[in-house]
Each structure stands twice: as C-alpha cells, then as structure tokens.
Amino acid sequence: MNWTQIPLGPLQTNAYILQNESKDAIVIDPGGDGQALLNWLKSEKLKPLAILLTHAHFDHIGAVDDVRTEYNCPVYIHKQEQDWLQDPAKNGSSRFLGTNGIRINEADQIINEEKTIKIGTFEFTVFETPGHSPGSVSYYVESEQIVFSGDALFAQSIGRTDLPGGNHQQLLDSIHKKLLELPEETIVACGHGPTTTIGSEMDSNPFLTGF
Template sequence: MNVYPLVLGPVQTTCYVVSSQGRAVIVDPAANANKIIQYLGTKKLIPEAILLTHGHFDHIGAVNELAAKYRLPIYAHKLEKEYFDQPEVNLSTMMYQPFVLSEDLDYHWLADGATLTCLDTQVKIFHVPGHTSGSLCYYFVKDRMVFTGDTLFKQSIGRTDFIYGNHQQLVTGIRQKLLTLPDDTLVYPGHGDCTTVADEKRNNPFLNN
C-alpha cells in the first residue's frame, strides 16, 4: 500500500492518496483539485472513493470537483452533513469564501465500528467526536495505519474551541479507540508530520495527564 501526502490549501492541510495496484482512495481532498488530478494521472491511478475524516472547509475543498470528474462515492459520518451544507459550521466564512458541498453527491454514511473494504483491504471505522460532531478515523488493519484528520496529531490533538467542540470527549475517544491500536500503527494526521501510536502514548502532553 502506497501513501502519498499532498499539502494543500490556505492552512496547509494534508490530503492523502492511498493506492495499490493502480487503484486509489483519496483521504480529505483539501483543495487544489488540479494537483490531485495531476498526481493521479502521473501515477496512472484510478480513484475509487473519497474518505472524509470531517467537514471543516480545509478538508473538503476539492470534493466537488473530484466527485464530478470521477463520479466517486463519498464516505463520512452522517453528523458531518451539517458541516458539508453550512458555511458557518464548516468555518469557511472565517478564513475563506463561503463554501458548501454539492447537493447531489453520492454519500455513504459510516458508523463507529463499521468496516469498509477498499483497495481489497479492510478498513475499520472509528467515530471520535470532539473536534467535530462526526469526526472519523480510518484504520487500515493489515497495513497498521490510521488516518486521523484533525483528531490526533504528532504531540497534539485537534482544536475544540470551534462549534460543537468538546475537549473531554475528544481526549476520551483518542485514549479508548486510537491509543489501543498496535504500538507500531502509523498515524497520518490532517496537518503536520506522521507519527506512531507508541510515540503518542509516550510523548503527547494532551494524553499523558
């Protein structure tokens, strides 16, 4: 399994193209759809789905264009629909032009504990609210890697001072659902460097008190 990070948009959000044997899924297409399309074309990858960790504007900016071009299904938690539909909730009115997702997207809602098969591998779904209501983390079981969006970062956690944020809910969810993964699990966050579960157990000041 290949993981290629693309740092995109006004707040340097990391979009990940996860690929295997000429097929790909796109995690959080943040912005600059043309750059994602260019990478897919250069590597001759056929995209199969978009996986959204949450609905803040800086994680969904290229969804409309990619979904239209490739006719892709969109996977997310149903509680994020409000973020997709309302600029004041997805924060685009704070830092950007008001932005919403198209009304005719092919949504597939995922619940906590669900499993998704993509790229011929099993992906386990964790609902870890606190940064947003419906934040999801995608755990690729065989490859021991988890895409956490703005839930868990290297030595940090997501902000909880936005609408619907909840610090205690976030910390509890991370401890119960992410820190219980194998220590060597690679953590791919929505901003900043990759880390591991073991490193966050030892070094994350938000989780060690």
C-alpha cells in the same frame, strides 16, 4: 498498498492517497488545490474509487467535488456532519474565508456507526473519534498498520476544540479509548503536519499525559 501524503489548500491539510497494484486509489480528505491534485492523480495514472472524509471542516473538503466530478466516485462522511458540506457556517469556511464560503454537494455514503468499509481491495475500520468536531472519524487499515486520524491526534498535539461542536474531554476520551488502543507501532497519518506513531504519542504527547 502504497500511500502518499500531499498537503493541500489554504491550511496545507494533509490529503492521503492510497493505491494498490492495479492503480485503484482511495482519496482521504482532499482539502483544496483541486486542479493540482487532479494533475497528480493523472500523472500517477490512478483511478480513485472513493473519497473518505475524516470530518467536514472546510480545509478537508475543498477539492471533494473536483475529484468526484472527474472520477465519478462516492464520498463518505459521518451522519453528524453530512449537512456541513453545504453549509459554510458549519464547515467553517464563512468564518475563515469570508464571502468565499465552500459548499460541497451532498455525500453519497453516510457513516452511521463504527464498522468495516470495503472498497475494491481496500478495507478500513471506521472509529468514531469526536471531540475536534462531532462527526470526526478515523480510518484504520490494519494490514498496513496505519490510522488516518484527521484532526483528532497529531504529533505531540491534539485537535483544537474551540470550534462549533468541539469538546475537549470528548476528544481526550476518543483518543484514549479508540486510538491509543491500537498497536503501538501503528502509524498515525495526521490531518496536519508529520506522521507519528501510537507508541510515540503514548510516551511523550504532553496533552495526553496525566489523563
């Protein structure tokens, strides 16, 4: 399996595209610039099988319907945020984009608990990692030693918790009890900025020391 990081949308949110040898693909957090993303997928001759959302903030969902309409693929979201997709107040787009609020069609698959999701040849372990938002999840691909953490954990930082539903202590608990329990060599594919590793954040993330 190969994966590609593509910053998209007004906040340059990292979308991740995973692909296998058959050119099947999984799209994680397509945050915006829908036509540019579609052009890239077509240029790579990829066929998305599903869209996985780490959470429903506007900068992570902006191109969802572009991809879903083009490829007729299902969208996965945690139950805590399934109604955020249609609500600009909850997904934050009314606050940051004003009258140009983002409304996305309902998700096709609702994540109700931590579990393993199998889509074609792709397999993800879903961890509930709330704190940045109540329905935040992380997707772990053990075979590739990578976790897609959304806005829970960043290189030398953690997600903001001052938005509706955010909770600083809950985020710290999620990081320590879920993400930092992964092998230290695990790559952390963050929602913004560069990738990092679990080991690096354990050693030097200033927000996690002294917890």
